[in-house]
Amino acid sequence: MTARVDTIALTGIRAVPVEVQVAISAGLPAFAVVGLGDKAVTEARERVRAALGRLGLTLPAKRILVNLAPAGLAKEGSHYDLPIALALMLGIGALPSGVLDGHLALGELALDGTLAAVAGVLPAAVLAAETGRRIICPAASADEAAWAGDRHAVIAAPDLLGLLGHLTGRSTLPTTPEPRLDGEPPLPDMADIRGQPVARRALEIAAAGRHNLLMIGPPGAGKSMLARRLPGLLPPLAPAESLDLCLIESVAGRGQVRPRINRPFRDPHHSASAAALVGGGNRARPGEISLAHGGVLFLDELPEFARPTLEALRQPVESGEAVVSRAAMHVSYPARVQLLAAMNPCRCGHVADPMLACNRAPRCAADYQNRLSGPLLDRFDMTIELAPTPPAAILAHGPGEASAPIRARVLAARARADARNRGFAGLDEAPAHLRRPMTNAELEGTALDRAAALDGPARELMLRASERLRLSARGVTRVLRVALTIADLAGRERIGRAQLSEALAYRRPPGPAAGLRAAGPPHDRGGPHARPSHPPQ
Template identity: 50%
Template sequence: MSLALITSRALAGMDAPEVTVEVHLGNGLPGISLVGLPDTEVKEARDRVRAALATCQFEFPNRRITVNLAPADLPKESGRFDLPIALGILAASDQMRGGQLAEYEMAGELSLSGELRPVRGALAMAWRAARSGRSLILPADNATEAALVKGVRVLPARTLLEVVAHFNGHAELTAHETTSLHLQPSYPDLADVRGQQQARRMLEVAAAGLHSLLFYGPPGTGKSMLASRLPGLLPPLSEEEALESAALQSLEGPFDPTRWRQRPFRSPHHSSSAAALVGGGMNPKPGEISLAHHGVLFLDELPEFERRVLEALREPLETGQITVSRAARSADFPARFQLVAAMNPCPCGRLGAIPPQKVCRCTPDQVARYRGKLSGPLLDRIDLTLEVGTLDAATLQSAPVGESTALVRERVISAQARQMARQGKLNAHLQSAEIDTHCPADDRGKALLRQAIDKLGLSARAYHRTLRVARSIADLAGADVIASAHVAEAVQYRRGLPQG
């Protein structure tokens, strides 16, 4: 047989389109020719495959080898095609039986010794392989990750020799079984936070409706500590949500199965580029906002991010998805994240701090310029804003232990259950047309809201976001109608940053 066909998969955004690896042995000058829009990593497979076959004591055909990765118009990247190419050469040269190749999909990078190294996107590949009905052969390091997908038969292998022995009938590969589904997510406990009762309350409101929030205050007041507690307040991920989140993380690198069903908490450094935050590259990859899908994106030192980087968040905050477009191709990624931001009140961070700490010496112009790095449209999309003040020594030493994450999470789960029963979605996802139906306020609440619009100069977007927050506060209280107390608390969170 001079022709062998093997099924593998590429990566295109969240998708893993099928790729047929066609290997043909023909007459001509000996060598390997790779066609089908391969990138540099794929072209380098020629040397890796040749060395791996030689190390494993296989004969490398002294013929013209043509490898076609079909479809030809789909870009191919990474070393995932090493294993299919090597097996195709062996099957085409009759060193391996190829009769059952059509029943399998496979991917894996080869070392020069013939060992299989893990590849990106194994979970996304398993998701699609489950629909095709084929078994999936992967490096052993990817097996636990891929086996999280129900309905797919994952066959892990550590070396090229093991895969060849399987097809030649000498030693079959054993299907992988995972126990990671029973792992319980672990989060920092809210009870560790001393004092800061108002900030704890705002975290609960934000968790109840998946609202975005901003903490500002002097350094060391607990802003980062509070933000890290938010994922634990959210309900457990469903099976579908967990798979979607894990599949996105597997596009960055092998997914750690011990983080199964744990809500992601991403905290990129303020020097991150726009491509790192929203995604990019010649072959588009997900950015931090997509890796935080169904979880929390924490932006510390918010004004230190480049303005154009922050402005890129505006559309995903509204739509919950991002389209990364490049000249050659584009990719769509989900980005339904909960934004938590933190910042200092001024460049030195001491404005408003309690003595005897160092007194702030920033001028009003410096403070205004620092806060002016945040555009009005971006701040308009943040639902809750709160100043986190400095705690004195007496409060730190004698403050009672607050409620634990588990207790607060029970109230959040109850509030979200009310939202799903009433409107089929959480409050943060309500469209403008749905607010009138699902966010009714009593007469006093409406009057208070009108006053807030006039005095605070709220935009139409801010008005709708205030109503969504008030609806979440009412859901936590078990109320069907938004009362004036709920509106008052929601308006308090919309006051924005004080002027320097």
């Protein structure tokens, strides 16, 4: 006798159909699971045997073969427990034939027959909705499954006994309730920042154009405080972005997955491995850069990260996609993030203060900053240096400008950029709920040339600055993108000399210790549009 039940395998954030086939035949008693499954899959037979025993169902003393088709696709995870158990119940006649047609099942079985939540329920529910099938899942994953579409197409069971009664008509499981969108906690406000006009201005520009930003300053300058306020300046997630993020969190097994409005903010510890940041491991899972998709990845104490770990970020930051390659698999996860980083200028952090600096200054600054490679630093569109705000200035200053008006300017600049950039890039217009806005950080090639056209004086300044700062081709591109964002914030149609000059001021000069200008007076002079340095004139 042969029985079949549909389930899924995960490839990146997509669910791929898998058929669980069970054959019960004469022969020596055996229970084998084939189909390129991992350890969790092969151990499913013991969990299934124990769970069926709790229902009073005994497997026949025959040869039982479970095949997960297609056999060449790697299968990972414990969500195959439930479809294997259901297929066996069909095979021994505990369930009527055809009752599971048009259904897709996944879930982990405990030894007492209860169903535990598993990763990947949302991608499975999306696949079920696309193919016109109902989904059977653990009750703990009911909300996640309901986000994919019709909640009436979700059969959420707390245990195998309740599911058996529902499928045979002896009892009825409750209908999955409407998924609720819990209120998100309020985001930190920029009003808490006292002083630091250059940093505030740089953060606004970075938010408007989705530019990568590096902050260099001594301990207590407010780098982490500023970083945590960036999400409050960003526009809400578009529906397509929210769905992608939910799929990533579901595949990663992040517990209850719900669509969100605020953009994610991830700040991994500097001891994180390359697999933790980019993704991978024995069972390939999304890393921090993918969990921050659509939002901010903040790397505090940047030089303290292992160098190979930071180098592994270069490609995902540039392409917006994290690719995990293994001998048996090749998966990719979305990783479109805004990279934000902070670091001290040296190991002790006080190279600019002769009273606090260590006895190796300024050599310690060069050694410390040499931990970061040039190609990695080239990925940052903007670099600023912060000096601590003096206590007297903190007491003299009232609350800074709140996040709300800054966010309004950012939204206006992004709307202007999106309308222009999509036209220059020649992208087809799609419904608003199916596309995400195109930011200046994504412009390249001909589209950037057309959007960031320079007049004569600005072009001359760009040529002189590129020679003096020894800018790479990537560096020139990023300067033009930042200048375009500054023009958008100012409501200008074209980049002027002033906008280009400010963009160049945020470009980190070359050299191993090119972040030591903080030795001079604090930058908190000159108002909200003060520049962090003087570009070539």
